Amino acid sequence: LLILLLFRWYCSSSITGKGRLPPGSRGLPVLGETLQFFAGSPSLQLHPFFKRRLERYGPIFRTNLIGVDLIVSLDAELNNVVFQQDERLFENWWPESVMRIFGAESIIPSMGSFHKHAKNLILRIFGPENLRLVLLQDVQRTAQASLLSWLDLPSVELKEATSSNFTLFQMIFSVTAKRLISYDSSSSDGKLWKQFDAFIRGLLAFPLYIPGTAFYQCMQLLATCLEIQNQLAQLLIQSSVLSQGRKEVMKILRKLFDERKKAPSRREKVDFIDLLIDTIKEDKLAMSDNFALNLIFLLLFAGFETTSSGITAAIKFLTDNPKALQELTDEHENIRKRRASPDAEITWEEYKSMNFTSCVRIVFLRLISSVWYV
DSSP: OHHHHHHHHHHTTSOOTTOOOOSBOOOBTTTBTHHHHHOOOSOSSSOHHHHHHHHHHOSEEEEEETTEEEEEEOOHHHHHHHHHSTTSSSOOOOOHHHHHHHOSSSTTTOOHHHHHHHHHHHHHHHSHHHIIIIIHHHHHHHHHHHHHTTTTOSOOOHHHHTTTSHHHHHHHHHHHHHHHHOOOGGGOOSOHHHHHHHHHHTTTSOOOOOTTSHHHHHHHHHHHHTOOSHHHHHHHHHOSOGGGTHHHHHHHHHHHHHHHHTOSSOOSSOOHHHHHHHHHHHOTTTOOHHHHHHHHHHHHHHHHHHHHHHHHHHHHHHHTOHHHHHHHHHHHHHHHHTSSSTTSOOOHHHHHTOHHHHHHHHHHHHHOOSSTTO
């Protein structure tokens, strides 16, 4: 029986019709090359999985990940064509585990005008205008408070500090969550990261809903991942079936949505939930409640995970380049010297004058992707 299954596995890769697949390998039965893909790497450069196959097969090759046959493109010209097509020539695909966690109705699989509409809503909260008026000062306040927490510590494990430490967690999570759902960081008990950690580990895991697997833990803890308000926390405590995971989260968020919808007047400080509700009220066909709720959770995750990895990598690059670090320090010290009060909040004009800081940011984004598996 095993021999027959192996025979079917390898025969299923045979080409039907006149098409010709690029070179590559399907790896092991069922597993494919998933283990190599998820293997850790100490390097911040191109992941070894892609580097080895680039050298062996070229920029376009086939593989099998998470039980699915795929063609991988590292070719810039082909990738540009794919992104320009809006799914006219190529089909948008994500692993089943991702779709089950984030929901089929989310911005991840959306394309074309619908994706652009959701993007414009996000920019109303996190776009340049809000960056100038609100976010710049919010980031400075939370960053200063976070860095002060390092003073009494004998040492700092950077990646963990930028994610699990409560004060540093605020630096990464608080600003985003505040604009999305009016999150108050002072109400956090410091346990939220543990829930996100389980979520992240299960993000691209094999979609096996079996106790002990990362994906099972991710779905189990998804309900508590959104423990971001006292109201949500109380509802989660009352939930006796956490194994339903995602289903319970959607019930909780829908209750929060309904309460906002029924509010007699609009809140003075508008957050992302308010914008989504306004959009749904204006045109129910433009966006569903499910899409809105999935979008909120996705943004909470993306804002946290990318920044945590990004801060770690940026400090690593600067530590390895003392000359760049010194020039960066000098630029910021010169800005402080020109102020009437050195401890005053940063202004938009000061931010725009940070020429070398901007260069560092651009080079960093060129060198590494904060989400390497995208």
